[in-house]
Amino acid sequence: MKPHWLSRPENVRRLWRAFIAVLALVVAAQFAVPVHGYFAAEGWFGFAALFGFLACVGMVLFAKLLGLLLKRRDDYYGDGGGDV
Amino acid sequence: MFELVFPPAFIMILGALLVAMARPALRPVLALAAPLVTLYAVWQVPDGIQLTVEFLGRELQLVEGGPLRRLFATVFSVMAFGGALFALRQARWQEMSAAMAYAAGAIGVSFAGDLIVMFLFWEFMALFSTVVVWCGGTEGARRAGIRYAIVHLVGGIVLKIGIEGLMIHTGSVEIRALELGGFDTWMVFIGILVNAAAPPIGAWLADAYPESSPTGGVFLSAFTTKTAVLALILLFPGTELLVWIGLWMVFHGIIYALLENDMRRILSYSIINQVGFMLVGVGIGTEMALNGSAAHAFTHIIYKALLFMSAGAVLYQTGRRRCSDLGGLYQSMPFTTVCGIIGALSISAFPLTSGFVSKSLTVAGAAGGQLQVVYYLLVAASAGVFLHAGIKYPWFVFFQKDSGLRPADPPLNMRLAMGLFAVLCIAIGVFPGILYGLLPYPVDYVPYTGEHVLSQLQLLLFAGLAFFLMLPLMQRTLTVTLDFDWIWRVALFRVAVGALAAGEAAAASWARAREAAGAWMGTRVALLFGAGGVFSRSWAIGTTALWLALLLSLYVLTHYL
Incomplete structure (x- = not known):
C-alpha cells in the first residue's frame, strides 16, 4: 500500500522548504508593513520572530531541566494512569 | 412577551x-x-x-x-x-x-x-x-x-x-x-x-x-x-496580585504541558495556562483588560471544548490516551484532525481564529497599563501556547510516527458537535464584532491591523520552527511529572501513614512496659508476702521486742533533737 502523501519523504522535504519560504516571507514583509508595536523594541526588524523563537527554546530547555528533577515513571501514583 | x-x-x-x-x-x-x-x-x-x-x-x-x-x-x-x-x-x-x-x-x-x-x-x-x-x-x-x-x-x-x-x-x-x-x-x-x-x-x-x-x-x-x-x-477587578498569580499559571501550564505524555493532561495544563491569561487581565483591571478576560473566557470555552472533543473522539475510537501510543491518526480520522487543528490554532491566537481577537485584548490591556514586563511575558507565553497546545497536541496525537492505528472518525453526533464549535471558532475570528458587541465595556480596539497580524505570524511561525528543530528534545516518554498534588497524594499521605505507624508503635511499647511493670510488681509481692516472704514469716518474741525497743528509742531521740 502506498503511504499517505503526507508521509512520503519527498513531500516532507517539500513541506520543510515551503515552511522556510513562509518564514522568510513573514520576516521580509516587515519592509512593506512597518511594525511599531506598543514598546520601542517591537519596532526592530524581525523582533517578534526572534523573540518567539528564543522564548520557545528557553521554555523547552527549562522544561527539560525541570523534567530531570520531577519526571517519574507513569505508574508512579499507582492508580491506573493507563488506558481505559 | x-x-x-x-x-x-x-x-x-x-x-x-x-x-x-x-x-x-x-x-x-x-x-x-x-x-x-x-x-x-x-x-x-x-x-x-x-x-x-x-x-x-x-x-x-x-x-x-x-x-x-x-x-x-x-x-x-x-x-x-x-x-x-x-x-x-x-x-x-x-x-x-x-x-x-x-x-x-x-x-x-x-x-x-x-x-x-x-x-x-x-x-x-x-x-x-x-x-x-x-x-x-x-x-x-x-x-x-x-x-x-x-x-x-x-x-x-x-x-x-x-x-x-x-x-x-x-x-x-x-x-x-x-x-x-x-x-x-x-x-x-x-x-x-x-x-x-x-x-x-x-x-x-x-x-x-x-x-x-x-x-x-x-x-x-x-x-x-x-x-x-x-x-x-x-x-476583585484590579487586584494586582492576580497579575502575578496569572503569570505563574501561564508558565506553569506551558512547562508542564511540554513535559506531559497524556493527551488530555496536555489540554488540562493548557486550561491552567489560559486561565492564567484571564487572571492577568482581571489583575490589570482596566476596561480594556477586563473586556479581554471576559472575551478570552468566552472564546476559550469554545476552542478548549473543541480540543477536548477531538481528544475525546480519539480516546473513544482507540481507547488510548498516551501520545506515545498515538500518532498517524490523520490518515483515518481526517475530520477529527481538522477540527483538532482549528481548536489548536484558535488557542494559539492565530489570525482568523477566535483566540486572535480575544487574547489580543488582554495583551493590549497590559500594554495600555504601561506594564512592559508583563506585556513581554504575555507575548512570550503566547509563543509558548503555540508550542504546547498549538503544535504539540495535534502533532503527537494526529501526526508524528505512524502508530499503526487506523480508527475511523467518530459517530455523526460527535462530528456535528466538533463541526459546530470549529465553525464558531472561525466565525468569531473572522467577525470579531459578534463577540465585541457582547462585552461589558465598549470596545475601542481593532484586532486586524497589518502590523498586528504580521508580528503575530512572525511570533507563532518561529515558535513552530523552534518546535520542529527541538523535536528530539521533546520525544514522549512514559512518565508523569510531579506537580503540587504530590504534596497531598504522596507527602501528606506518607506523613499520615508515618504518624499512624508511630502511634501504633508507641501504643505497643506502652502496653509492653505496663505488662513488664505488672509482672515485676507481681514477683515482688510474691517475694515479700508469699509463702516464706519477709512479711509472712513468723518472728521470735525476742527479736520483735528488740525491734520495738530500737524503734522507740529512735522516736525518743528524734523528739529531743
Missing part, C-alpha cells in the same frame, strides 16, 4: 432531572432542548436585580442581569448544547444528567445577585462535577474524583467562611468589587482561586479531568475555572 417565571439555571436543572427520569428514547431530545431553552431565557433577563426570594429570614437575590453575566451565561448555555450533542449517544445518562446540572450551577453563578446565591450554585457545581469525574468509570477516575471532591469541598468551606465573615462584619453579601485586605476578603479570594486552578492547589485540574470519560472531559473543561474568572471580575 416572555415573563421571567424562574431563573435560567432552573430550566437547566429541570432538564437535568427530566433527562434522568425520561425514557431512553426521549433523553437525547431533552438534553439538546434544555440548553436551547435556557439560552433563550438567558437573553430574556434584563439588567439589574430581577428576582429575590426569602430564605432563612434573608432576602436573596436569585437573578441579577447585566452584560457580563449574560456573556458568561450565554457561552455556558452554548457549551451545554455542544457538549450534549457530542455526548448524545455515547455518555451514560448519569453523566449526561450530572453534566447538565453542572452547567446549571455555572449559569446560576453567572446570574447570582449576592454571595449566598453564588455560594449555593458554587457548591452545586462542585457536587455534580464530581459525579462527572466519577463517570469516567475506572479505578483511577474513582480515586481522582474523591481527591477532586475533597479539594472543592475544602475550597467551598474557605469561601463560605469568607462570605459569613463579610456578612457579620459588613452586614452585606452584595456582589461588588472588594478590597483585598482583612481575613474575610482573603478567604473569599482564596476560595475562588481554588476553583480558578491557581497554584499550588490548582493541581486538582490536571489530576481529575484526564480521568473522566471521553465525553465527560468536554463538560469539565468549560465551567469550573471560567465561573471563577467571572467571580474574580465581579469581586
Whole structure:
C-alpha cells in the first residue's frame, strides 16, 4: 500500500522548504508593513520572530531541566494512569 | 412577551432531572432542548436585580442581569448544547444528567445577585462535577474524583467562611468589587482561586479531568475555572496580585504541558495556562483588560471544548490516551484532525481564529497599563501556547510516527458537535464584532491591523520552527511529572501513614512496659508476702521486742533533737 502523501519523504522535504519560504516571507514583509508595536523594541526588524523563537527554546530547555528533577515513571501514583 | 417565571439555571436543572427520569428514547431530545431553552431565557433577563426570594429570614437575590453575566451565561448555555450533542449517544445518562446540572450551577453563578446565591450554585457545581469525574468509570477516575471532591469541598468551606465573615462584619453579601485586605476578603479570594486552578492547589485540574470519560472531559473543561474568572471580575477587578498569580499559571501550564505524555493532561495544563491569561487581565483591571478576560473566557470555552472533543473522539475510537501510543491518526480520522487543528490554532491566537481577537485584548490591556514586563511575558507565553497546545497536541496525537492505528472518525453526533464549535471558532475570528458587541465595556480596539497580524505570524511561525528543530528534545516518554498534588497524594499521605505507624508503635511499647511493670510488681509481692516472704514469716518474741525497743528509742531521740 502506498503511504499517505503526507508521509512520503519527498513531500516532507517539500513541506520543510515551503515552511522556510513562509518564514522568510513573514520576516521580509516587515519592509512593506512597518511594525511599531506598543514598546520601542517591537519596532526592530524581525523582533517578534526572534523573540518567539528564543522564548520557545528557553521554555523547552527549562522544561527539560525541570523534567530531570520531577519526571517519574507513569505508574508512579499507582492508580491506573493507563488506558481505559 | 416572555415573563421571567424562574431563573435560567432552573430550566437547566429541570432538564437535568427530566433527562434522568425520561425514557431512553426521549433523553437525547431533552438534553439538546434544555440548553436551547435556557439560552433563550438567558437573553430574556434584563439588567439589574430581577428576582429575590426569602430564605432563612434573608432576602436573596436569585437573578441579577447585566452584560457580563449574560456573556458568561450565554457561552455556558452554548457549551451545554455542544457538549450534549457530542455526548448524545455515547455518555451514560448519569453523566449526561450530572453534566447538565453542572452547567446549571455555572449559569446560576453567572446570574447570582449576592454571595449566598453564588455560594449555593458554587457548591452545586462542585457536587455534580464530581459525579462527572466519577463517570469516567475506572479505578483511577474513582480515586481522582474523591481527591477532586475533597479539594472543592475544602475550597467551598474557605469561601463560605469568607462570605459569613463579610456578612457579620459588613452586614452585606452584595456582589461588588472588594478590597483585598482583612481575613474575610482573603478567604473569599482564596476560595475562588481554588476553583480558578491557581497554584499550588490548582493541581486538582490536571489530576481529575484526564480521568473522566471521553465525553465527560468536554463538560469539565468549560465551567469550573471560567465561573471563577467571572467571580474574580465581579469581586476583585484590579487586584494586582492576580497579575502575578496569572503569570505563574501561564508558565506553569506551558512547562508542564511540554513535559506531559497524556493527551488530555496536555489540554488540562493548557486550561491552567489560559486561565492564567484571564487572571492577568482581571489583575490589570482596566476596561480594556477586563473586556479581554471576559472575551478570552468566552472564546476559550469554545476552542478548549473543541480540543477536548477531538481528544475525546480519539480516546473513544482507540481507547488510548498516551501520545506515545498515538500518532498517524490523520490518515483515518481526517475530520477529527481538522477540527483538532482549528481548536489548536484558535488557542494559539492565530489570525482568523477566535483566540486572535480575544487574547489580543488582554495583551493590549497590559500594554495600555504601561506594564512592559508583563506585556513581554504575555507575548512570550503566547509563543509558548503555540508550542504546547498549538503544535504539540495535534502533532503527537494526529501526526508524528505512524502508530499503526487506523480508527475511523467518530459517530455523526460527535462530528456535528466538533463541526459546530470549529465553525464558531472561525466565525468569531473572522467577525470579531459578534463577540465585541457582547462585552461589558465598549470596545475601542481593532484586532486586524497589518502590523498586528504580521508580528503575530512572525511570533507563532518561529515558535513552530523552534518546535520542529527541538523535536528530539521533546520525544514522549512514559512518565508523569510531579506537580503540587504530590504534596497531598504522596507527602501528606506518607506523613499520615508515618504518624499512624508511630502511634501504633508507641501504643505497643506502652502496653509492653505496663505488662513488664505488672509482672515485676507481681514477683515482688510474691517475694515479700508469699509463702516464706519477709512479711509472712513468723518472728521470735525476742527479736520483735528488740525491734520495738530500737524503734522507740529512735522516736525518743528524734523528739529531743
